[in-house]
Each structure stands twice: as C-alpha cells, then as structure tokens.
Amino acid sequence: MLFNSLSFALFLPVVFLLYWFATKGNLKFQNRLLLVSSYFFYGCWDYRFLFLLIFSTLLDYFSGIKISEASSKKVRLFWLWLSIGINLGFLAVFKYFNFFITSFAEGISLLGFKPSFLTLNVLLPVGISFYTFHGLSYIIDIYKNRIKEERNFIDYSLFVSFFPLLVAGPIERATHLLPQIKRERTFDTSKAVDGLRQILWGLFKKIVIADSCAEYANMIFNNSSQYNGSTLILGALFFTFQIYCDFSGYSDIALGTARLFGIDLLKNFAFPYFSRDIAEFWRRWHISLSSWFRDYLYIPLGGSKGSIWKKVRNTFIIFLVSGFWHGANWTFIVWGLLNALYIMPSIFFETNRRNLDVVAQGRVFPNLREILSMGVTFGLTVIAWVFFRAKDLHHAFEYLGGMFSTSGFSKPQIFPRSILLLIAVFILIEWRGRTQEYAIANFGFNFPKPVRWAFYYTLVLAIVWFAGEKQQFIYFQF
Structure with missing residues (x-):
C-alpha cells in the first residue's frame, strides 16, 4: 500500500x-x-x-x-x-x-x-x-x-x-x-491541520517533482551511451531532485500522518541542498539514520576523540557501513566512501561543526560566499548521486566520463522546460521555508485567506494533474 x-x-x-x-x-x-x-x-x-x-x-x-x-x-x-x-x-x-x-x-x-x-x-x-x-x-x-x-x-x-x-x-x-x-x-485540531499540510507538501514533492524527474532520469541513465555530456548532466540533476523529493516527500507524509494521531516522529530532512559543506549536508540528510550511526557506531568506536587518524578511521567506517546499509551493490559502497573523502577536509581542519545555523539566517538572499559554498557542495553531491543511481561501477564511471567530456558544453538533447520550471519554483518555496519544520509549515500565513487557500488548491490540482501510474518510493528497496 x-x-x-x-x-x-x-x-x-x-x-x-x-x-x-x-x-x-x-x-x-x-x-x-x-x-x-x-x-x-x-x-x-x-x-x-x-x-x-x-x-x-x-x-x-x-x-x-x-x-x-x-x-x-x-x-x-x-x-x-x-x-x-x-x-x-x-x-x-x-x-x-x-x-x-x-x-x-x-x-x-x-x-x-x-x-x-x-x-x-x-x-x-x-x-x-x-x-x-x-x-x-x-x-x-x-x-x-x-x-x-x-x-x-x-x-x-x-x-x-x-x-x-x-x-x-x-x-x-x-x-x-x-x-x-x-x-x-x-x-488537537491545529496539530491535525498541520499534519494535513505536511502530507500535502509531501505528496506534491513525490508526485509532481520526484516522479516527473524520474521519467527523465530513468530515460537518460538507462540509455546514457546515446546522450552527450550536457544531457548526462541534466540526467544527474534530475535524479538529484528525484531522490530528495521522493525520500523527503515520504518522510513528510509519514510525519504528517503520525501527527493526525497525536504522535510526533523524528524530523528526517532539513533542506540538505542548501548546505554549505558536506558535514552540514549529512546533518540535514536522512537525519534519523545519520544520528543512529553516530550514536550506535561512531561514538562507540571513539567518535572524534583521540588522534586524527582515529577520527579518519571512524569516519570511513561510518560512511562505508552507511553505503552498505543502502544496498548490496558496490555502487553504494563507493558512494559512501566518496562522501567520506568529501568530508575529510573538515575532519583535518576541524571545521565539521562550522555551519550549524540556517544559511542566510534572517536574510532573503545569501551572500556570495554562501552561494559559492552551496554550489560546490551541491555539485559534489550530484557527482556522488551518479554512483547511487548507476546499475554498476562500470556504468557509473562511464556516465561520469560523459558528463566531464567536451560534449558537456554542447546543447542538451533533452531539455524539458516545464519540469525545469517546476524545479525552480520548488527551490524557491523550499528556500523561503528553510527555517521551518517543512517548507510550507507557515507558508502564506500573512497572506489574505483566499490567497493562501488558492495556493493549497494549486498544490492539490498539480498533484491530481501529475498523478498517473503510481511509482514506488525509492527507499522501499532499502
């Protein structure tokens, strides 16, 4: 079900x-x-x-x-x-x-x-x-x-x-x-209404964004040898938003559903694609799993205590186990090890606890440094997701080779403007609500009531419009 x-x-x-x-x-x-x-x-x-x-x-x-x-x-x-x-x-x-x-x-x-x-x-x-x-x-x-x-x-x-x-x-x-x-x-009426609002946002992320991105991500990844580098880059971007909206959409529906019964579940996502470094990304992505490994594996191993090499060892163990937890395939293991490599600079320079606040706190726009750090972190994450999505290591390296070839500067063979526009609108809504429990938790509360309800009805209509053959959630396979 x-x-x-x-x-x-x-x-x-x-x-x-x-x-x-x-x-x-x-x-x-x-x-x-x-x-x-x-x-x-x-x-x-x-x-x-x-x-x-x-x-x-x-x-x-x-x-x-x-x-x-x-x-x-x-x-x-x-x-x-x-x-x-x-x-x-x-x-x-x-x-x-x-x-x-x-x-x-x-x-x-x-x-x-x-x-x-x-x-x-x-x-x-x-x-x-x-x-x-x-x-x-x-x-x-x-x-x-x-x-x-x-x-x-x-x-x-x-x-x-x-x-x-x-x-x-x-x-x-x-x-x-x-x-x-x-x-x-x-x-509690207010709690139930808030739960319904979170369910609505979760369904929008899953059905409208994730499933739409999945159509093109699957097309490009499954036939990657037929496309040029710029199209492969788009395919990786589509999967990047597919997996986020698919899994965080599930979590939103789960948390909202539990709230209907008066129960609060642990928050699982905190706008990870606005992270300024990989350490922050992993504090914001699949929070319940990351904290589980921290408390029941990383800390018992010694955590961040001891020499720098023990910290490195413990970090690699955590990410290796995390990759293996996701699936029985070498692609997941390499994905975990790649993320461990990503986080190494913050371990060596002890900057892994630097970005604990919300990016651009109290401001509408980020500054140039924040934009650059978010861009680099997002780019590294996209590369890692290629291993997560590829069917095997050969496919992953072949795909990355195509992405970084000279054809990456050519015109994409597939360019679905409507889906890219949807992603852009989604990013804007997420950015506006990045300080909340979920993006639309307080969205439009200062708007006139008809405008706020028009926004909710727009989400409902979009869900109905995009609803087709129902797609399983990606993390069901894990």
Missing part, C-alpha cells in the same frame, strides 16, 4: 475516524487499533513477511526483558548479542547473501578459477532495514541503561511497526516514541 495510492487514501480516513471516535479516547484501544492497522498496512505488501516482522518484534521484546533481569554482565551480553546476531543475520540472508556470494565468486575467478555457488532467489522484505534498526536501538539502549524495558507487548510492537514509519522511516528511538505511545492522546 503506497502513500500515493488510492488504497491509502481510503485506508487513512477509516483508521483516523475509528481511532478518534470508535475508541472513545481509550489509550489501550487506540494502541491496539494502530497495531492492527499497521499489520494490515504491512500485510498489503506481502502477508508472508508479517511473520518475519512479528518474530523480530518478539525477539527484541523478550531480549529486552532478559537483559534487564540478568544478574550478571555475561548474561546481559549474551542476550544483547543474541538479538543483534539474529537481527543482522536476517539482514545478511535477505539483503546481502547473494552480494557476498557473487562478489566472492568474481574475486576467485580473477585467479583463474570458475566456481559455481548457490544464490538465493528471495524477495527483500519491505522496510526490513528500518524496523531492524528500531529493535537494535531499543536493545542497545536497555543494555546501556538508557531506558527501561517495555513490558507491554502491544505498546512495544506498535513502537516497532507504527505504519507511517514502518517501511521507510524515519528510524525512531524508543526514548522518543515509546513515551508518546504510552501517553494519553487527545485530538
């Missing part, structure tokens, strides 16, 4: 009405309804993988209790590593088994051997990387005595499988979401 589908447009109002009216404000009934709805939502993808989700939930639920009840550190460590091992084992089988087998076979073949290994023809369960990380953070936090174990199985299950975030995040923490699940919730 896609957020941009008719089935979800029917599912959400039904759950919303039952939640606020049929449960009569009873917290126990509200949570049970949300849990059943979440399992139904997930089962619409493939009901067989519900058993995997429930097993993972049971594993971490009982492991959390066992860790808290353990009388010795040895027993606590046993249950911690049992949970981590089984969870990562599922990921290894479903997501990485074939990658390791084929990579090993290709490596052996370089030595002159022709091995034949078994590969698995299995589907990747939707959202497995996300709900696995929910459970892992919960178990690790209990082990570190940051939180107490949750004894209510319904509440814990809802934390893992709450349907707005189940298949593509944001990656929640028990310290943030569980207290909200256990707290009584009353209907």
